Amino acid sequence: MEMHFEEDFYREIIDSLNDGLYIVDKDRVIRFWNKAAERITGFAAWEVLGTPCSKDILMHVDEEGNDLCRGMCPLALAMATGKNRDAEVYLHHKKGHRVPVWVRAGALRNSEGEVVGAVELFSDMTSIEANRLRLMELERLAMLDALTGLPNRRYMEHEIKTRIEERKRLKVPFGVLFMDIDHFKSFNDTHGHEVGDEVLKMLSNTLINNSRPFDVFGRWGGEEFLGVIRNVDQTELSKVAERIRVLVEKSFIVHEGKRLRATISIGATLFQDEDTMESVIKRADDLLYESKRSGRNRVTVG
Structure with missing residues (x-):
């Protein structure tokens, strides 16, 4: 059955x-x-x-401030070439400010195929960009430690799981370093928590500035830090750990x-075939406490 629609139906859509x-x-x-054009521009x-x-309505400009409406704007280009045009531009709002919009312009033709006009669809980028940045910020905050700027425990768990999958698929070895600041509680008690925070930042910056591009260090919690070291054997893992300890x-x-x-004690271990995320972290933690029992400021590899 053929369907017929009145003009008002299309206008409503x-x-x-x-x-x-x-x-x-x-x-x-x-x-x-349309109604959305009224809302986005302020013009009824x-x-x-x-x-x-x-004429003093949209007055599109590009990001360099060039006046597009006086020349070949996307709408004019669509009519001149007969091809659709997309662009990000900034339109003039009735209240005077500029609004970023993504425009899509296309030529309109009569039954003979002649260009008789054009249609432009434009999307308000303000809310889109704000939502995108807000999402990025939430993701960043959810994965970073607020004090040090390092990846947090949640991110490090994700990193280890990723490295486990990589090892299964591509046989790329990796190791885990578990680090703890020696006598941190007494340090805090003696000098205060603000100074303690500065020590945590100092350690974090040491890790950030002296790590290989493909290794990841994060704050595990309190004065504990974790490192995921890719593509190493036990000897190389020990060297990385010792270099960090000395620095x-x-x-x-x-x-x-x-x-x-401040000094740190470190437990270092390679991921083994039978390991899980939990088991490799526990072994590194046990090795860390062996470093503590042996006098602190040292690396124990196992």
């Missing part, structure tokens, strides 16, 4: 769009302006119908004119 839509004739005079339909789109030992912060130093 177009007016229900979230994107702005307007139609111009060959002289770029606005002949249709009665203010713009019968007016050239370049931390040689670092210091200045507080009330005095140099304050």
